[in-house]
Amino acid sequence: MIPDKVPNENVFHGSMDLKKEAHIPSFEKYKEMYVNSIENPDAFWGAVAKDFFWKTKPTGQFLDYNFDVTKGEIFIKCMEGASTNISYNLLDRNVYEKKLGDKIAFFWEGNEPGDELTVTYRELLKKVCQFANVLKSQGVKKGDRVSIYMPMVVELVVAMLACVRIGAVHSIVFAGFSAGSLCERILDSQCSLLITADGFYRGDKLINLKVIADEALQKCRDKGFPIQRCIMLKHVSSKPVEIVGAHSPPAKRSCPDLQEKQTGKVKKTRPLLQQVPWNPEVDLCWHTLMHGASDECEPEWCESEDPLFILYTSGSTGRPKGVLHTVSGYMLYCAATFKMVFDHQSDDVYWCTADIGWITGHSYITYGPLANGATSVLFEGLPTYPDVSRLWEIVDKYHVTKFYTAPTAIRLLMKFGVEPVQKYKRESLKILGTVGEPINPEAWQWYYNVVGEKRCPIVDTFWQTETGGHVLTPLPAATPMKPGSATFPFFGVIPAILNESGEELEGPSEGYLVFKQPWPGLMRTVYGNHQRFETTYFKKFPGYYVTGDGCRRDEDGYYWITGRIDDMLNVSGHLLSTAEVESALVEHKAVAEAAVVGRPHPVKGESLYCFVTLTNGVTYNQNLEAELKKQVREKIGAIATLDYIQNAPGLPKTRSGKIMRRLLRKIASNEKDLGDISTLADSTVVEQLFQERCSTAM
Ligand code: WT7
DSSP states (O other), X not given: OOOSOOOSSSOBOOOTTHHHHOSSOSHHHHHHHHHHHHHXXXXXXHHHHTTSOOSBOOOSOSEEEEOOGGGSOOEEEESTTOEEOHHIIIIIIIIIISOOTTSEEEEEEOSSTTOEEEEEHHHHHHHHHHHHHHHHHTTOOTTOEEEEEOOSXXXXXXXXXXXXXXXXXXXXXXXXXXXXXXXXXXXXXXXXXXXXXXXXXETTEEEOHHHHHHHHHHHHHHXXXXXXXXXXXXXXXXXXXXXXXXXXXXXXXXXXXXXXXXXXXXOTTSOOOOEEEOOTTTEEEHHHHHHTOOSOOOOOOEETTSEEEEEEEOOTTSSOEEEEEEHHHHHHHHHHHHHHHTTOOTXXXXXXXXXXXXXXXXXXXXXXXXXXXXXXXXXXXXXXXSOTTHHHHHHHHHTOOEEEEOHHHHHHHHTTOSHHHHTSOOTTOOEEEEOSSOOOHHHXXXXXXXXXXXXXXXXXXXXXXXXXXXXXXXXXXXXXXXXXXXXXXXXXXXXXXXXXXXXXXOSSEEEEEEESSOOTTSOOEETTOHHHHHHHHHSSSTTSEEEEEEEEEOTTSOEEEEEEOSXXXXXXXXXXXXXXXXXXXXXXTTEEEEEEEEEEETTTEEEEEEEEEXXXXXXXXXXXXXXXXXXXXXXXXXXXXXXXXEEOSSOOBBTTSOBOHHHHHHHHTTOOOOOOOTTBSOHHHHHHHHHTOOOSOO
């Protein structure tokens, strides 16, 4: 399955220096380990598990599972009988056993250059214990769900690991999501507590996060789910902030810390946070609670298959799915992929630019790096603020050795040319990584030639929220790279390519990407809806986990992801379901029907092109366009920005009434070759849509 030999020509290698110290120094070694991981998983993963602390040892085989819906319920179990605590392994073990107490866990770099902090492993352990005690004092118990809605600050890591310490289940919601999206996620996972911040800056823009969080909590109340507690971290408040509380006198209703003078470097030109709404019946101040909390907290020992966290990802039926990961398998998989894919060495400074609100941040900012005792950069800001050199300035400032980002960021920076990159030396860089969508060869070349100066291998890591960690990826010192290919499977992962009838294709071929057996990090269920888990991932092809991606295998055995084959869009490396956007559109009274497709976009990968059929009597105009745009942003969040809206008197449908999205995609990108249209009910609709298509974005 893995070829014996990989080509020597038309491939890239990166620096030979890496091989000297690499964990996996050659393709032969990779292949040998791969075969071992498949034939002898107990021995392979047992060796990984040895590095961690187990309160009790596993009793059965390493993995137990059923992948075939026709044989009964789908289940995946890893290391049954074992118990552990991840925060203990990420923190106490590193501090006390590995003597890394004084090692820096995070260099925090704020949105504003000059705003910086360092946190050692010992300090992180203390803060996590303190906050774990805070959570306990607020009545949070093992198994309870806690929602976290915070910017990229160290306290976000503290909050998540404090949950882990007491066996509570975190559900992090990316701080760019709207009040409606936050409310939906709180309700779905029935969270008993919300942790948020006053606000944060994205470049020049102030986001009043607490205002949005409050709106979400109000929505929850309106739907009969009153959340009793909300802990707010003061992060950006300007000088004395006015605290607006409805019911009590000023002395009682304040969060004391908010009254402090701002000592940071808030630029005068930026808008300042003037008001923080405060509801004394619900709101609690992070700093006040921490002040009195003990910094010792015995970890709660958890079973291997106890829930660890829920993270929502878009689903093709509109409602997001709560992807559930569990304790032992996820920890081992994050730890092993981080170590081998980034070839982690103890003196590395690693930086992943993702937000912790996405799976990349969960696995490769928090869990993977800390499990390896790594030093990371935690960055709050944007690649373009205050200017487009920011990333490279930070690389030089902290001597970053391993750098992980998304194709959309690379394409964005490419537009500004090489000069902003070359202003900085980047000599420390050894390995570059990408994730989120297929990287186009042009962006790959630029990343390789300009950023890495032909010295750094690029690990193009294919994976999903569901897979927990990398599943197809090069290993930096072992795998010859082809620009745009995620190359070969990670250990324990068996990919296959199926045709429409579910037959496995051999050799060079193209079709559905599936996996034939689980690995430790695969999701276990959709929270509260196991049936949806089975239907989404296991029903189409019994016996396989279906990724939803198309894939091609070339003559050398390399895997190339060709993109989603379901109704999912990938905008800037984040999945959005067409159904989710459509349902936000049809909620507007002027819209009778809506269909959304992706149109290729040079930076974002895909942009949102919407066809709307209006209700009788409504005329289309710019006001309506602005309203629709606003409505979708408010319903879903800033990632759902509509780029094109076309007034469509009719939509192309099959005779049975199904919208033919394939044709809408062609119209959106002005491709006249329509292929087979024999099922189309009325072809005049298509001609009209072509004539009236939008050629420029709004
Ligand atoms: C989807 C998963 C995994 C973290 C970020 C996104 C696409 C992801 C690659 C890659 C080609 C990729 C796939 C996948 N994708 N990485 N290296 N090459 N496509 O997580 O939101 O769960 O999205 O992102 O389409 O299914 P996600």
